[in-house]
Amino acid sequence: MAKWVYMFTEGNATMRNLLGGKGANLAEMTNLGLPVPQGFTVTTEACTQYYEDGRQINDEIMKQILEAIDQMEVITGKKFGDKTNPLLVSVRSGARASMPGMMDTILNLGLNEEVVETLACASGNPRWAWDCYRRFIQMFSDVVMEVGKKYFEELIDQMKAKRGVKLDVELTADDLKELAGQFKAEYKEKIGTDFPTDPKEQLTEAIKAVFRSWDNPRANVYRRDNDIPYSWGTAVNVQMMAFGNMGDDCGTGVAFTRDPATGEKGLFGEFLTNAQGEDVVAGVRTPMQITEMERKFPEAFIEFKNVCKTLEKHYRDMQDMEFTVEHGKLYMLQTRNGKRTAQAALKIACDLVDEGMRTEEEAVAMIDPRNLDTLLHPQFDQKVLKRATALGKGIGASPGAACGKVVFSAEDAVEWAKRGEKVVLVRLETSPEDITGMKSAQGILTVRGGTTSHAAVVARGMGTCCVSGCGDIAMDEENKKFTLAAKTFHEGDAISLDGTTGNIYEGIIPTVDATITGEFEKIMNWADKYRTMKVRTNADTPADAKKAVELGAEGIGLAVQSICSLMRTELQHSVR
Numbered sequence: 001m002a003k004w005v006y007m008f009t010e011g012n013a014t015m016r017n018l019l020g021g022k023g024a025n026l027a028e029m030t031n032l033g034l035p036v037p038q039g040f041t042v043t044t045e046a047c048t049q050y051y052e053d054g055r056q057i058n059d060e061i062m063k064q065i066l067e068a069i070d071q072m073e074v075i076t077g078k079k080f081g082d083k084t085n086p087l088l089v090s091v092r093s094g095a096r097a098s099m100p101g102m103m104d105t106i107l108n109l110g111l112n113e114e115v116v117e118t119l120a121c122a123s124g125n126p127r128w129a130w131d132c133y134r135r136f137i138q139m140f141s142d143v144v145m146e147v148g149k150k151y152f153e154e155l156i157d158q159m160k161a162k163r164g165v166k167l168d169v170e171l172t173a174d175d176l177k178e179l180a181g182q183f184k185a186e187y188k189e190k191i192g193t194d195f196p197t198d199p200k201e202q203l204t205e206a207i208k209a210v211f212r213s214w215d216n217p218r219a220n221v222y223r224r225d226n227d228i229p230y231s232w233g234t235a236v237n238v239q240m241m242a243f244g245n246m247g248d249d250c251g252t253g254v255a256f257t258r259d260p261a262t263g264e265k266g267l268f269g270e271f272l273t274n275a276q277g278e279d280v281v282a283g284v285r286t287p288m289q290i291t292e293m294e295r296k297f298p299e300a301f302i303e304f305k306n307v308c309k310t311l312e313k314h315y316r317d318m319q320d321m322e323f324t325v326e327h328g329k330l331y332m333l334q335t336r337n338g339k340r341t342a343q344a345a346l347k348i349a350c351d352l353v354d355e356g357m358r359t360e361e362e363a364v365a366m367i368d369p370r371n372l373d374t375l376l377h378p379q380f381d382q383k384v385l386k387r388a389t390a391l392g393k394g395i396g397a398s399p400g401a402a403c404g405k406v407v408f409s410a411e412d413a414v415e416w417a418k419r420g421e422k423v424v425l426v427r428l429e430t431s432p433e434d435i436t437g438m439k440s441a442q443g444i445l446t447v448r449g450g451t452t453s454h455a456a457v458v459a460r461g462m463g464t465c466c467v468s469g470c471g472d473i474a475m476d477e478e479n480k481k482f483t484l485a486a487k488t489f490h491e492g493d494a495i496s497l498d499g500t501t502g503n504i505y506e507g508i509i510p511t512v513d514a515t516i517t518g519e520f521e522k523i524m525n526w527a528d529k530y531r532t533m534k535v536r537t538n539a540d541t542p543a544d545a546k547k548a549v550e551l552g553a554e555g556i557g558l559a560v561q562s563i564c565s566l567m568r569t570e571l572q573h574s575v576r
Contacts (some may be wrong), residue, residue: 004045004046004060005041005064005065006041006043007038007071008027008041009030011041012028013025013027017232018043018044019235020043021097022237023094023235026039032310034307036331036333037241037331038072038240039072039238040071040238041235042065042237044234047233048233055211057204057207062204065203065204065207065238069203069238072240075240076240086111086119087110088240088241089241090109090238090241092239093210093234093236094236094237095228095232095235096235097232099223105143105278106210107241107278108241109203110199110203113197116180117129119132127172127173128247129173131176137183137195140195143210144209147190147191151186151190155179155183159182168279169275183195211233213234214234218432218433218435218436221436225439225462242324244273244274244276245274249328250325251273252280252323253270253280253293253324254277254320255270256338257308257312258318258340258344260320260341261340261396261397261398262341262344262399263344263345263346268451270287270288270452271292272288276324280452287452297328300325300329307332316352316358317337318348319335319336320334320335320339341398341400342371342372342463345367346375346519346522347519349366349519349523350522352366360529361530363523367523379401380509381510382512385498390501390503391484391485391487391506392470392473392485393470394467394469395468395469396498396499397449397469398444398460398463399499399500400463400464400499401465401496401499401511402441402499403422403443404421404422404442404494405422405492406424406490406491407423407425408425408426408491410435410437412491414436414437416440417441422442424441425437426473427444428448429454430453438459438464439462444464444466445470445497446467446469446470447473448468449469450468465498465499466497466499467497467498470504496508496509524552536555536556537553537555539558
């Protein structure tokens with residue numbers, strides 16, 4: 001009988017193809033004795049089988065999932081669907097290749113009206129209970145039933161306006177209870193049935209939704225761009241919830257063991273108190289720096305720093321981690337080799353060699369050749385930049401220079417780019433649905449979010465300049481304009497972004513050609529040392545050939561225009 005489901009205690013890092021990256025790493029962290037909320041992984045093979053069975057979970061797979069739930073109940077001492085001691089879980093995707101933000105997550109699964117009332121009473125924290133429930137309804141409706149999150153966001157905005165507050169955390173338990181009722185009414189209006197109350201039905205539909213997300217448009221775009229085969233499928237991770245939204249002694253964060261923008265060694269990341277993980281990555285609130293965690297939760301922070309050292313030494317690479325603190329206790333939710341800019345990749349590879357963690361050959365192999373292209377793109381002319389005055393400043397989330405005309409939607413970014421226009425995409429915050437527009441833009445500017453927000457992570461992965469979290473911007477998306485430093489920018493107005501400093505400039509700042517120096521030069525020298533082939537360039541013009549020689553090319557491989565011209569001449573001669 002095929003095994004479709006593995007407890008975290010049954011897996012390890014070598015089972016990445018079967019368990020996906022997230023599942024394999026959760027299993028590996030469990031093996032290392034780190035504080036991981038326990039759960040199980042439904043394999044990538046189960047995903048493939050789901051599609052072969054006409055997008056249905058067959059009886060044997062479902063049987064193994066329910067048996068795994070039984071084992072989770074033994075491990076946690078909680079019961080799935082129980083009204084007095086309920087087990088709540090998260091359901092997350094986990095492909096073998098990292099695809100941040102491309103697939104779907106459902107948190108707080110297992111809640112219904114009775115369970116939430118019990119939790120509200122038993123915990124003495126009704127606000128937390130109703131916050132979890134409204135989040136679950138929103139995620140389930142959006143991800144599983146594809147209602148669309150905008151309807152729920154509008155209801156939240158209306159409630160905040162009604163109460164005269166700016167942030168979700170300022171809403172009371174009664175406000176959140178009222179919102180939950182509004183959300184369920186919205187669900188029934190859109191779907192035609194009541195919101196499901198049976199936890200097993202919720203779980204089944206959530207797993208199906210994660211499998212489906214492997215085939216959603218944004219995931220397909222990301223796979224094509226990153227050469228990830230469709231046949232791989234995604235695993236699904238079902239994990240006991242750890243709550244960062246139970247009060248001010250709780251929180252959640254995303255952190256890296258090195259700066260993903262520059263490669264500098266040291267803990268780098270962001271943290272929010274009284275929040276769940278989606279609040280950080282979605283950019284709903286602009287988080288605080290990870291160093292603030294030391295002040296708020298000193299004991300958990302000490303443990304977290306030790307975990308970071310353990311993971312980087314174990315994986316021999318910069319780690320990207322998600323974690324939650326619940327009443328001062330640390331829980332690790334994920335680790336993976338972190339996405340990084342091309343500049344950071346070079347520095348990290350060189351530093352790991354210097355630290356004795358990697359060989360020169362291994363360091364060269366760590367570099368994605370496609371990312372090096374970004375280092376050959378122009379940068380701002382520093383002489384002109386010194387004379388320029390920044391209108392505002394956000395967070396430098398993905399380095400580089402970007403200039404272009406302002407657009408306010410992913411669709412417009414794609415359309416303008418097709419016309420040959422260079423554009424900068426300006427959003428309150430980006431979402432996974434914006435992936436095509438982000439690809440078409442020279443740079444991305446957001447009002448909300450930080451260095452670990454969706455916009456930042458995806459931009460770094462694409463080598464695109466990004467400035468996030470510029471809260472001074474007054475956005476008017478409906479009328480396609482924003483105001484910064486008392487100046488209003490309309491669609492089509494030009495701006496420039498510095499993704500390193502976070503500075504925002506009016507107009508177009510000239511750029512200069514890139515050069516090979518520092519770590520780039522060191523890596524290329526190592527590549528020359530171990531390579532077994534010569535490197536030639538394809539060049540259409542004398543200028544192209546000159547630049548290629550400057551960058552180390554050893555000759556011309558193909559001169560496309562010249563060859564085409566020669567072929568035309570020969571053809572004309574033969575006709576005569």
